[in-house]
Amino acid sequence: MSTDMETAVSADEMMTVVAARALTDETVCFVGIGLPSTAANLARLTHAPRTVLLYESGTIGSKPARLPLSIGDGELAETADAVVPVPEIFAYWLQGGRIDVGFLGAAQIDRLGNLNSTVIGDYHRPKVRLPGAGGAPEIAAMAGEVIVIIRQSPRSFVDRLDFLTSVGYGVAPGDRERLGMPGRGPTIVITDLGVLRPDPETRELTLTQIHPGVSVDSARERTGWPLRVSEDLVETEPPTDDELRELRRLRATLEAPA
């Protein structure tokens, strides 16, 4: 269903649409702010109307009509089935094993899907001090599976993280089990170039899908390690008119006055 709109699809839009598609219906989803929240709400407003969104501010089942700028906008509370204290959202709901999917971003990712959102450079003398962990380490550990959304570049797809904030598959297969993490870890990593999935054996992130107009070579160039490419590499279906229209409408609500 390629359309006239397709030519104008931005890299962020492509990422967001693909991330939304990764959410199946009736999924209980713990969402971070930014692209994860946009993608999860896009899914809810298109093919997955019964997807349940939880935000770390304690809102359960939020159905925002406008995109929140922060994780705790009033809209999230007003449209929620329940609002609980922050200690409870982490203890009873995330740690309690009630979350099917966690949606995370990061500044850096390595080939085993581990994430850095803490610092670039030395911890005590950082080149860039990033916001830090937030809810990510426990979402990465406890959610049934994790969807990662991250722009792909040699600075973000690194051979070695400057800081390990959230565990993907650790340093070797079996690390999650050894660390007592009940979730399956990052099952899909969505970038502006394509989609990576962990190899069933080695857990190494492997390019399995590439967006229209992107070459495998450019994906390799924008990866800080020798990128493995699946033999069954497929091309991403471009966003449909419906997806794009809904996404753009959603994003416009972020700018509009209340």
Next chain:
Amino acid sequence: MSTDMETAVSADEMMTVVAARALTDETVCFVGIGLPSTAANLARLTHAPRTVLLYESGTIGSKPARLPLSIGDGELAETADAVVPVPEIFAYWLQGGRIDVGFLGAAQIDRLGNLNSTVIGDYHRPKVRLPGAGGAPEIAAMAGEVIVIIRQSPRSFVDRLDFLTSVGYGVAPGDRERLGMPGRGPTIVITDLGVLRPDPETRELTLTQIHPGVSVDSARERTGWPLRVSEDLVETEPPTDDELRELRRLRATLEAPA
């Protein structure tokens, strides 16, 4: 202010009035059901209107117009400033150190104010299986001080408890500190015969006050250990008309239909 009503004062009424008097105003009080609840509400409705009552069902600041039969009657929730989950009432409010006074009853008490509300006889082959601990062990440990209400007899005032459910002063002075209990322990024990207070040195319960018409000998006879009597023994002021009227009005609400 002795009155005509005085002659008709029952032992339970005397106990309840004396217990109510032991509560000063603006006290935050964690109350058990039965006589403690009656006494605390009597205090609230007479000399201590700003006393705050918490029940272990999670009601904070209950102001019942009718006496509750159970610890969780709807009246307690309806008249409360706040209703919180049961784990919270114990963790944040009692253990959090927010309670000035805990009000406890028991089946047995020993000379160091330790309480049994678990069994009479052998634990595994009990003569009488009592209801058990409930909130008592932690109230006894954590409340700023504890008021005990208990009918005095050789079966209740025992040389050796059949079971130690809640710690008063343990087996020797300093035990509370050793056990890490922040509260001061039972500072007053109110019975149908009089009032006992712990000796400042030995912590042994000592008769310091006796109700009108009760002899010291009868108190000794109804105590399962050689009862110490204070040199400054005083006689209890009989209930005033106001106290009795309010108490009887309160108790009548327990029987009346809702």
Next chain:
Amino acid sequence: MAELLALDEAVAELVHDGDSVALEGFTHLIPFAAGHEIVRQRRRDLTLIRMTPDLIYDQMIGAGCASKLIFSWGGNPGVGSLHRLRDAVEHDWPVPLELEEHSHAGMAARYAAGASNLPFGTLRGYVGTELLEHSEETVAAIDCPFTGETVTAVRALRPDVGIVHAQRADREGNVQIWGIVGVQKEIVLASKRSVVTVEEVVDELEPRPGAIVLPTWAVGAVAEAPRGAQPSYAHGYYDRDNGFYQRWDEISRDRDSFQEWMAEHVLTSAGVA
């Protein structure tokens, strides 16, 4: 998503012989109808878990459903003893009953730990008491790794089945509870399976002061059971039947009168006095 089932279906499907089952409701919203259905379906060898066993467990114990009771206060509130519980403990009637007893604070911490998927909860409690001598499997000292202070750990409770009563559910199975909320949320989240009986199923759960909502995807089954908490109460629906609690003392004191009452009011019907 919660299944909306008839109560007898829910019990048949979710409660099995030998299960650990918690019917909770702290004096409020006690799931009598569900307990009676368990009696009618003649479940046996249950480990019954409840902070305050109350009349419902007195009935279930007297009916022979339980081989073990985990609890913290086993009386008839404001009235006296639970005679069927006492008869089981004191005379093994109708079957022996193993006890595991705790304080309220300990039970609440155990439920909260279960809901939090932690192996233990922590509190300041039990120290200096003889409860410790009978609870080595479930209560232990634990040292703070930072201050060295010793506090108390209690083993998490993760019942096979958690059962509570609530005021309302909507047609999707979202559950709304208000008034004294007790440990209703904790037990539903701590249990492997759960059943919520409700006064009524409604189109929409209008927000109310003091209300909590359990989302449908956190609940196993919802079953409509009007007056299903009677003789306890459902805030906003009916009051506690204090008279029945007082009458129970007489009914339950004697094995025969207990059995007659059960035969008449539980075994042959879906209601309660």
Next chain:
Amino acid sequence: MAELLALDEAVAELVHDGDSVALEGFTHLIPFAAGHEIVRQRRRDLTLIRMTPDLIYDQMIGAGCASKLIFSWGGNPGVGSLHRLRDAVEHDWPVPLELEEHSHAGMAARYAAGASNLPFGTLRGYVGTELLEHSEETVAAIDCPFTGETVTAVRALRPDVGIVHAQRADREGNVQIWGIVGVQKEIVLASKRSVVTVEEVVDELEPRPGAIVLPTWAVGAVAEAPRGAQPSYAHGYYDRDNGFYQRWDEISRDRDSFQEWMAEHVLTSAGVA
């Protein structure tokens, strides 16, 4: 009983140089007015504690109030960096800032442990991360005494002063909060002293869906501060000023423009842009 004070009195009385101070509010009800008053009273050497430092700590750090920050996520939500926080960490401006960082789950457990008067909280977290290498004083492995399983202990937080904003208080100092309640209750109960700023003081706190009440005897001081959470929001009173959050990126990027803004909007008045 809480004292009803003017905000400047409350800060003068309860917040001292060198204190550990937590101004909480999880994106909602952030106590900006109280933070600005602390800046105006030129408190120094504070240990600032907050899950999401947000603009208020960016301002307090840039104004030189803090020598240490305990936090879990230090960004401008939906916008980007906190430039004053970064300048302090990356270039020691205006003074060096020590960091102690955690995850949200860890901070929440630390507050809950503090409110519960426990020396530590327990969670499944931090394992496998480098956060552990920088938090030996506050995060440690702990073994379950029943199952042997290793989980994570975090040191309880008991700040000298906890400060939150709320919608309302009554004249006795009882406080009512609704909407996203975050860790407002935990921080008031965990702290040795507390200040609650409110939109308004009213005669009566009418019950509302989703509202919690902090009783006056659990609160230190209540100070009226209308619009005191702006540019964050107060559910039922005013919306979040998302535009200001976006403009702050520009204002705060440069030391001079930051100082000009603070001089104009904080140091000379009681308001905020």
